C-alpha cells in the first residue's frame with residue numbers, strides 16, 4: 052500500500068482503490084447477496100411482495116426433495132427425488148470429467164515439460180491454444196456435428212470397416228462428457244504443466260539411477276511434486292464442469308440432465324427465480340463442500356493450490 | 359564389491375559438436391580416479407555416459423569387463439551423485455537414503471535400519487526423520503553420499519559434489535570422501551575443475567581439455583611431469599619461455615631463447631613448432647650472484663605475501679615477468695622492490711613441452 056502511494060501518488064491510488072471497490076461491491080457482492088436473499092423468499096404475485104406471506108423460509112431449498120422416482124444407480128434400485136438424482140449424477144459425471152482430464156493432461160504435460168526440446172514448445176502451446184480462439188458455442192456445435200449419428204466420425208469408422216453400423220455417440224451422458232473434457236482439459240494441462248516444469252530433471256534421473264523403474268519414478272517423485280498443480284487443475288475442471296450449462300444443453304441427449312439445466316428450467320420455464328437462486332446456491336455450496344472434502348482426503352492445503 | 363571401468367575410443371557428439379573425443383582410459387577396481395578440466399570440457403558428459411544417461415556415439419564402455427551398450431541407468435552397477443545432489447525434497451532423510459532399497463522391494467524395517475547404519479557412517483546419526491530443507495549444505499552432501507552407497511554400487515560417480523560448499527567445509531569433505539572410499543573399497547570416479555581437489559584426493563587423475571583426455575597419471579606425475587602446456591598450466595603456475603630446441607640428447611635438451619641457451623628436460627610430445635619451456639615458480643630461485651646455468655638477470659618489481667609462501671615478481675631486461683616463490687619459513691630473505699637479482703632454475707625442474715592443448 053505504501054509502495055502504491057509512492058509510485059502513483061495519492062489521488063491515483065485513491066481512484067484505483069475506488070474502482071476496485073466498485074467492481075467488487077456492485078458487480079460481484081451485491082448481485083450475489085441479492086440473489087441469496089431472494090432464495091429464502093417464496094415466489095409470490097407482485098401484489099403480495101412485502102405482504103404478510105413474504106416470510107423468510109427454507110422452502111425453496113427443500114424443493115429438491117420433491118417428486119421421487121424409481122431408478123437404478125449402478126445396479127442398485129433406489130427410490131430417489133428426481134432433483135437429488137440429477138444433482139448426484141452431475142457431481143458424479145463432473146468427477147469423471149475431472150479424472151479424464153487428468154488422464155489426458157498428465158502425460159501431455161510430462162511430454163511438454165520433460166521430453167520435447169524447448170524449441171518446439173511455442174508450437175505446442177499454439178496448437179493447444181488455437182481451439183480457444185473459436186467460441187465455446189461453436190466448439191460444442193462442432194462436436195455435435197462430429198458425433199452426430201450420420202456424422203463424420205461414424206462415417207469414417209464405417210469406411211474403415213471398424214464398425215458396420217453408425218454409432219449413436221450422443222446418448223446418455225457421453226456427449227456431455229466428451230464436450231466437457233474437450234472444453235476444460237486446458238484448465239488441467241496448464242497447472243500440471245507448470246508444476247511439472249518446476250521439477251528438477253535431475254530428480255527423475257536420480258531416481259532412475261537408483262534403480263527405479265519409470266512407473267515408480269512417476270509414483271514417488273513426479274506425481275507428489277505435481278500434487279498442488281493437479282489439485283488446482285482438478286478443482287477448476289470440477290467446478291467449471293458442474294457449473295457448465297452450455298455443453299450439457301448442446302451435447303446432452305434425451306436421457307441426460309445436468310443440474311444447471313434444472314436451475315435454468317426453474318428460471319425460464321417456471322419463471323421462479325427464487326427457487327432457481329436457491330438451487331444455484333445449493334450447487335455452489337455442495338460443490339465447495341465436496342471439493343474441501345476431497346482436498347482433505349488427499350492432504351492438499353488451500354495455500355498449495357493458490358500458488 | 360568394486361569394478362573397473364574401461365573406456366575404449368569413446369566419443370560423444372551433440373549434433374555436429376564433439377563433446378568427448380576418443381577417450382581411452384582404464385580405471386582399476388577400487389581406484390579413486392578424477393577427471394580434471396575446465397568447465398565445458400566434457401567431464402559431465404563422460405560421467406553421464408558411464409552412468410547410462412547418454413549413449414556414446416562411438417566406442418565402448420565396459421564396467422567390470424561387461425559391455426554397457428543398451429543398459430539403462432537403472433540396470434548399471436553405478437550410482438551417480440549429481441552436481442546439485444538432486445535429493446528428494448518431499449521425502450524424509452531416511453526415505454531418501456532407502457529409496458534405492460525401496461525400489462528393490464526391501465521391507466520397511468530393513469530399509470530403516472540400513473538407512474540408520476549409513477547415517478551413522480556419514481556422521482549424521484540424528485538426521486533420519488528430518489526433511490532435506492532442514493539440513494545444511496555439508497549435511498545434504500553426506501545424505502547424497504549415503505543415498506548412493508545404499509544401493510551398494512560397484513562404481514560411484516561424483517559430479518563436482520563439493521563445488522557448492524565453502525572452503526573449510528570443502529577441505530573437510532575431501533578427507534571424508536577419501537575415508538569413505540577407502541572404507542567401502544568402491545571405485546570412485548570424481549569430477550572437478552579444482553586442481554587442488556583432484557591432486558589431493560585421487561589415486562590417478564585424467565586431465566581433460568576440449569573433449570580430449572590430455573594425460574592420465576598419478577597426481578605427482580601430473581604436477582611434475584605434465585605432457586603439454588595445457589596440463590602444466592591447469593595444475594599450477596608457470597614461468598614460460600619461448601624459443602627453439604637445440605641438440606636434444608638423453609631426455610634433456612638445450613632451448614634457445616632471448617636470454618640465451620637454457621637447459622631443460624625434453625617432453626615426449628615436444629615436436630613441431632609451438633614448443634615452450636615451463637618452469638614452476640617454486641623451482642625458480644633468485645640469487646644475488648649469477649649461477650652457472652639457466653640464469654637470467656632480473657629486477658624485482660613486486661613482492662606479494664601469500665601466507666604460506668611469498669611470491670616475488672621480477673622483470674627481465676625485455677620486460678617479461680618471472681615469478682619466484684619462496685616458502686615463508688622465516689629463513690627466506692625477501693628482496694626489496696627494484697633490487698637487481700639473478701633468476702635461475704635447475705634443468706631437472708624445467709620441461710620443454712608443446713603449447714597446444716590438443717596433442718598430436
Ligand SMILES: Nc1ncnc2c1ncn2[C@@H]1O[C@H](COP(=O)(O)OP(=O)(O)O)[C@@H](O)[C@H]1O
Nearest residue numbers: 372375377395396397398399400401402403404
Ligand atoms: N545435451 C547437450 N546438447 C548439446 N550440447 C551439450 C549437451 N550437454 C553438454 N553439451 C556441451 O558439451 C560440452 C561439454 O559439456 P559438459 O560435459 O557438461 O562439460 P563439463 O561438465 O566439463 O563442464 C559443453 O560445451 C556443453 O555445452
Ligand SMILES: [Mg+2]
Nearest residue numbers: 401402441517
Ligand atoms: Mg559439469
